[in-house]
Amino acid sequence: MARQDKRQQIMQAAERLFTSRRFHEITLDDVARTAKVGKGTIYRHFRDKDDLFFQTATSGFDELCELLRRQVPAGASFFDQLTEACMQISRFFEQRRQLFRMMQTEEGRMQWCGGSLRDRWLERRKGLVSAVAEILAKGVAEGQVRADIPPEVLAHLLLGLLRTRARDLSEVAPADCGLALVMDVFYNGVCRRGAGGQASQGTQKDTSP
Amino acid sequence: MARQDKRQQIMQAAERLFTSRRFHEITLDDVARTAKVGKGTIYRHFRDKDDLFFQTATSGFDELCELLRRQVPAGASFFDQLTEACMQISRFFEQRRQLFRMMQTEEGRMQWCGGSLRDRWLERRKGLVSAVAEILAKGVAEGQVRADIPPEVLAHLLLGLLRTRARDLSEVAPADCGLALVMDVFYNGVCRRGAGGQASQGTQKDTSP
DNA sequence: GAAACGAAACTGACTGGTCAGTATCATAGC
DNA sequence: GCTATGATACTGACCAGTCAGTTTCGTTTC
Numbered sequence A, B: 001m002a003r004q005d006k007r008q009q010i011m012q013a014a015e016r017l018f019t020s021r022r023f024h025e026i027t028l029d030d031v032a033r034t035a036k037v038g039k040g041t042i043y044r045h046f047r048d049k050d051d052l053f054f055q056t057a058t059s060g061f062d063e064l065c066e067l068l069r070r071q072v073p074a075g076a077s078f079f080d081q082l083t084e085a086c087m088q089i090s091r092f093f094e095q096r097r098q099l100f101r102m103m104q105t106e107e108g109r110m111q112w113c114g115g116s117l118r119d120r121w122l123e124r125r126k127g128l129v130s131a132v133a134e135i136l137a138k139g140v141a142e143g144q145v146r147a148d149i150p151p152e153v154l155a156h157l158l159l160g161l162l163r164t165r166a167r168d169l170s171e172v173a174p175a176d177c178g179l180a181l182v183m184d185v186f187y188n189g190v191c192r193r194g195a196g197g198q199a200s201q202g203t204q205k206d207t208s209p
Numbered sequence C: 001g002a003a004a005c006g007a008a009a010c011t012g013a014c015t016g017g018t019c020a021g022t023a024t025c026a027t028a029g030c
Numbered sequence D: 001g002c003t004a005t006g007a008t009a010c011t012g013a014c015c016a017g018t019c020a021g022t023t024t025c026g027t028t029t030c
Helices: A003-018 A028-035 A039-045 A049-071 A078-095 A097-107 A115-141 A151-172 A179-188 B003-018 B028-035 B039-045 B049-071 B078-095 B097-107 B115-141 B151-172 B179-188
Strands: none
Touching (some): A078 A115, A078 A151, A078 A179, B003 B097, B049 B078, B078 B115
16 A cells, blocks of 8 residues: 555544544544554655645645636636535535534644744635635626725635524524525625615714724 | 532633643543642542533633623614624634634534534524524514524524634634635625625636626 | 565553542531 | 641552654665
8 A cells, every 4th residue: 555545544544533522532543543553654755644634624725726716717708607606615615514624723823833833824714714715806807896905805705604504504494595595695784775774874883803 | 619610620720731632642630730739539520520521621622602691782673783703703614713723623523422412512503503593593583684594504604603703714814814804705695796896805806897 | 487585564461640420538617 | 527628648540751662764885
């Protein structure tokens, strides 16, 4: 068996275990056993337990970026691109629910980690945000998206909504909350339109914190 | 010193420590020392380390709910209530940044916990969502918010946006992302409206459709 | 083509340190 | 006296990381 296969095997086992229990509840003996690999082998591929953990957690970003790069047609219209991207992201969150949760969990913890791990995390994360921001920038350029907000900020907000959908709404009210609905809120807001409802005067009260 | 004071002391120490390092990096001896309390005393107030941890993490919800209950004027208009609620939530996230992160981190991990802890978490969480949903329901009733989405779902989405703002945007682009902007996106969406340009700092030129 | 070799990958038993949780006891407050 | 507490000692389980020995595999030599 080739070296890379071993590595793959270890990461798969690590993903399976780290997504099922907490960090300190997983031993490297568990990982080794699950991966059908000697414990020492882990250390030939990963510096230590933390390294294994974060490499596993960050791998999701890589997969997702790769997915977007491949599945979102470069030449398509803004709307098609956005829809496709949201679908891909949502599907990924659903299919890899465990890994998604692990990524969520670790996100909040990255601050506590040594610089290099945190940097690596932020770098991967930025790749995803950029990919989405690029699509939104196209929407701005085509005049379909408001231009008063930087695309990166829009991308974060959209990802936040998708995250919320995957994390909270899928449990609380799955039936009420299709992807189309979330995208609709992102695009049109929750303001009631037409039928004499007040237009987009917005929420511009003084809200400086 | 009264019993509740002790408990308070322990939880404060726990919050300080658990928000600064990872669970397995904190010892109960640390907590006892920081709280100026005997180690055994901790066990008079909390079943075990997990219990202490989750009680600390969930305390944020209680505080936040209490804040909303007190600060959001019951008789005010929908808009005023929503604005006030968002301000309170945002301020809480900012001022108690560490606890907020801890809550975020644990949120994703609740699934892995024994039933009672998870239930307690969800219950507290639901309190917050309900408080926000109630305000939004008022908006629906008054015809200012679209009626095709259940208020709970709207509340989750709004909280998701606020979370994103506190978590990601405050680091990435704090200047670009005031609370008013996030609320505006929630209310009006990112769709470009009308023909009169929105002006300001977009990096893209208008290329009218 | 097979034997001998060497380097790198791999293994898993072992170790040294850590820590949650308990036990003990003297003290304080009521 | 009785309960809660601080201080501290104790212990038994646990586990990350190590390392000496084993396997694998490509290369060289005959």
